[in-house]
Amino acid sequence: MLSYCVAGCEVELTPEQARQQKIPFHVLNPDEVRTLEAFGETLLPGSAAAGIAHFIDHQLNASPQNQLLMIKYLGVSPPFSPFYSAGLAALNTLANDQHGANYADLNTEQRTALVGQIAQANPDGWTGPPAPFFFFVIRNDAIDVVYGTKQGVESLGIPYMAHIEPPSRWGE
Numbered sequence: 001m002l003s004y005c006v007a008g009c010e011v012e013l014t015p016e017q018a019r020q021q022k023i024p025f026h027v028l029n030p031d032e033v034r035t036l037e038a039f040g041e042t043l044l045p046g047s048a049a050a051g052i053a054h055f056i057d058h059q060l061n062a063s064p065q066n067q068l069l070m071i072k073y074l075g076v077s078p079p080f081s082p083f084y085s086a087g088l089a090a091l092n093t094l095a096n097d098q099h100g101a102n103y104a105d106l107n108t109e110q111r112t113a114l115v116g117q118i119a120q121a122n123p124d125g126w127t128g129p130p131a132p133f134f135f136f137v138i139r140n141d142a143i144d145v146v147y148g149t150k151q152g153v154e155s156l157g158i159p160y161m162a163h164i165e166p167p168s169r170w171g172e
Contacts, residue, residue, distance in 0.1 A: 015051025015058070015145055027060040027081050028053060031102070035088045038104035040142045042111045043135075047142035055145045056084065070140035074133075083129050087138070090128025091118070097125055 013021065025033060033053045040047035059067045064078035071080050091114070095103040099110050106114070117123045118131035128134055147153060150160045 015055035016049065017051075018054040018058070019049070019051040023054060025053070025057045028057045028084070031092070032085060032088045033057075034104045035092055035102065036084075036138070038106075038111065039088070039091060039115075039138060040145075042108070042115050043139045044142040044146055047146050050146045052142055052145045056141055060084065068144070069137075070144065071137050074137070083134075083137070087128040087134035090126050090131070090134075093127060094118070094123055094125065 013023065028036065036053045036056065037048040040052040056069065059069045060079075060081050064072070064080075067078075067080070069080060071083060072078070076083060092102045094114060094117070095101060095106055095110075098114070099106055103111065103114065114123075115135065118126070119135045120132060122131045147156065150162075153160045
């Protein structure tokens with residue numbers, strides 16, 4: 001669960017519920033949200049509906065010590081917003097250079113081909129953070145939002161067996 005302020009009241013919602021209720025974003029702009037959801041969906045189908053953009057936006061809006069993003073554990077110093085913004089912008093630039101459209105406007109085949117490029121190396125003209133690192137971070141964020149809860153693990157048909165039971169779904 002994530003805490004959101006709705007009509008002056010604090011409510012707890014999952015990222016999926018926040019997406020369904022169209023909770024406003026605080027850090028990501030509309031183009032970044034659109035690109036992030038399309039990229040996440042290419043990396044892990046179902047991540048857009050699970051609320052990847054709301055999850056990342058909420059985490060980027062939290063204090064660094066309370067963030068649950070994978071990048072926090074990979075030696076990158078906060079703030080993390082520039083990493084996400086630069087990576088998403090570079091992804092759109094790459095899509096425009098190769099296909100004349102933003103990443104979210106590409107078909108599945110074009111999106112998948114671009115993912116294959118950035119997963120391996122920085123494509124020519126890439127202007128963001130190291131492309132394979134960006135791929136790795138967003139892929140892990142998608143996995144976290146889809147499978148990072150007891151319910152997500154159980155959806156795989158795997159019994160949830162935590163060494164230490166988490167206090168909540170999203171760090172409440």
